[in-house]
Amino acid sequence: MKATESKYNQCLYFAANTLARKVEKLALESWKPVDLSPSHAYLLMMVLEEPGLQPCCLSDHLQLSPSTITRLIEKLEEKKLVSRIIEGKMTLVYPTEKGIALLQTLQKCAKDFHNNSCCLIEKEEREAMVLNMCCLADKLS
Amino acid sequence: MKATESKYNQCLYFAANTLARKVEKLALESWKPVDLSPSHAYLLMMVLEEPGLQPCCLSDHLQLSPSTITRLIEKLEEKKLVSRIIEGKMTLVYPTEKGIALLQTLQKCAKDFHNNSCCLIEKEEREAMVLNMCCLADKLS
DNA sequence: ACTCATCATTTGTACATACAACTTCACAAT
DNA sequence: ATTGTGAAGTTGTATGTACAAATGATGAGT
Numbered sequence: 001m002k003a004t005e006s007k008y009n010q011c012l013y014f015a016a017n018t019l020a021r022k023v024e025k026l027a028l029e030s031w032k033p034v035d036l037s038p039s040h041a042y043l044l045m046m047v048l049e050e051p052g053l054q055p056c057c058l059s060d061h062l063q064l065s066p067s068t069i070t071r072l073i074e075k076l077e078e079k080k081l082v083s084r085i086i087e088g089k090m091t092l093v094y095p096t097e098k099g100i101a102l103l104q105t106l107q108k109c110a111k112d113f114h115n116n117s118c119c120l121i122e123k124e125e126r127e128a129m130v131l132n133m134c135c136l137a138d139k140l141s
Numbered sequence: 142m143k144a145t146e147s148k149y150n151q152c153l154y155f156a157a158n159t160l161a162r163k164v165e166k167l168a169l170e171s172w173k174p175v176d177l178s179p180s181h182a183y184l185l186m187m188v189l190e191e192p193g194l195q196p197c198c199l200s201d202h203l204q205l206s207p208s209t210i211t212r213l214i215e216k217l218e219e220k221k222l223v224s225r226i227i228e229g230k231m232t233l234v235y236p237t238e239k240g241i242a243l244l245q246t247l248q249k250c251a252k253d254f255h256n257n258s259c260c261l262i263e264k265e266e267r268e269a270m271v272l273n274m275c276c277l278a279d280k281l282s
Numbered sequence: 283a284c285t286c287a288t289c290a291t292t293t294g295t296a297c298a299t300a301c302a303a304c305t306t307c308a309c310a311a312t
Numbered sequence: 313a314t315t316g317t318g319a320a321g322t323t324g325t326a327t328g329t330a331c332a333a334a335t336g337a338t339g340a341g342t
Contacts, residue, residue, distance in 0.1 A: 001201035003275040007187065008202065012258050012267070013168045013179055015274040018204045020161035021329075022281035024298085027154045038154055039298075046148065056320060060142035061149065063159045068299050070322055089307040089320055117153050120280040126153070129273050133156040134144040136270070139261040140163035162299075165328085180328075197290060206330055211292055213328095230290055230337040 023117070030113035034105050038113075039064070041106055043072050044095070047082055048103050052092045063137075164258070171254035175246050179254075180205070182247055184213050185236070188223055189244050193233045204278075 008014040027038035034041060042062060047053055055069045062069070073093060076082045081099035085092045118126060149155040168179035175182060183203060188194055196210045203210070214234060217223045222240035226233045259267060 001204075003204055003278040004272070006202045006204060006275075008183065009275050010268065010271055011255075012271055013164055013254065014183075014204070015271040015278070016157075016161040016164040017328095019274045019278040019281075020157040021204075022278050023154055023157040025330095026281055037298075042149065042155075054320080055322095061147045063142075063144055063147060063155070063162075064298095065300055066321065067301075067323080071299085074322095086321095091321065113154065114152075117281075121277055125273070127151070129270070129277070130151055130153055130156040131145070132266070132270050133160045133274075134147075134150050136262055137144040137156070137160040137163045140160075140167055140258075158298095166300095178328075195290080196292095205328095207291065208293080208331075209329055215292095227291095232291065 026116060027113055030116060031109045033109055034102055039068075040072055040076055041109065043069070044076055044081055044099060044102070045106050045110070047093050048095050048099065048106070051094045054090055054092060058093070167257060168254055171257060172250045174250055175243055180209075181213055181217055182250065184210070185217060185222055185240060185243070186247050186251070188234050189236050189240065189247070192235045195231055195233060199234070 003009060003015070003018045006014065024038070031038050031041045036044065039062070043058055046058060046061060055066060055073065058064075058073075059066050059069045064072075073082060073084065076099075077084065079098075080096055081102065082093050082095050085094065121129075144150060144156070144159045147155065165179070172179050172182045177185065180203070184199055187199060187202060196207060196214065199205075199214075200207050200210045205213075214223060214225065217240075218225065220239075221237055222243065223234050223236050226235065262270075
């Protein structure tokens, strides 16, 4: 059955969750080439763009809780893609050589994901929708 | 930081997930009076409306995987709110007395959730957005 | 009647995320 | 110098969900 045909197709809870799960699935597929989940990949991309970023900053930009950020970094550290340097009460996250080497592939994955989701919906509509979703999310914080 | 200000505010993955998590939070709050998570509550409401419903039907309407439906039912059974009757290769789910007694409160929670999320956004805009989200979800299946 | 494919459901396991409690450090007030 | 306060980060634990494999029942083909 399609989401639009469900009994709860007018419910925000239903719509938001269903969409998120399906987008997650598409994203997972898109980032398979680097063997990372989308969240790990986005975090790594941020660190590559701004080496030495702090967890709290990552938490802000990715809108994930600090504890989740810790867990994501832990896994990337296990994979030797980033490393943490503790400096006073701050933690700085740097990409490793291996992480840096992944940049190109990561960008390609991001582009593929974007293309895959774009081809399903008009560009303008998509952009408006994403903006609306972000606005609504802000109102819910 | 707001979602609209994030580095990834144009990314569908980001928008869909952030929104879903915040909606989940609001919904959790709304259904606290019945001490059920939103998913459990919606499942129970479906069963109350159509006693004897099968898991596969619940799976269709709630757009959750069969295994997730099993887990949800298990918990509702523990709480003595529904009971399963196995009939051949099918399973029928019925509400118990205790479940039936909860109907009114459940409906009030649903209404509260709806009101809480509605007051943040124009009715028309909201409806259009939810419809768009469902459509996009369908295209992603 | 026997076997096989199929469907509905369940079980084991894993992932993404969050909350609450804790640690550690820095800085301000005394 | 001592104490208190608060921020940054981590850890233990819990929730929601899914996938893959297993179970069990039905029905078709032989």
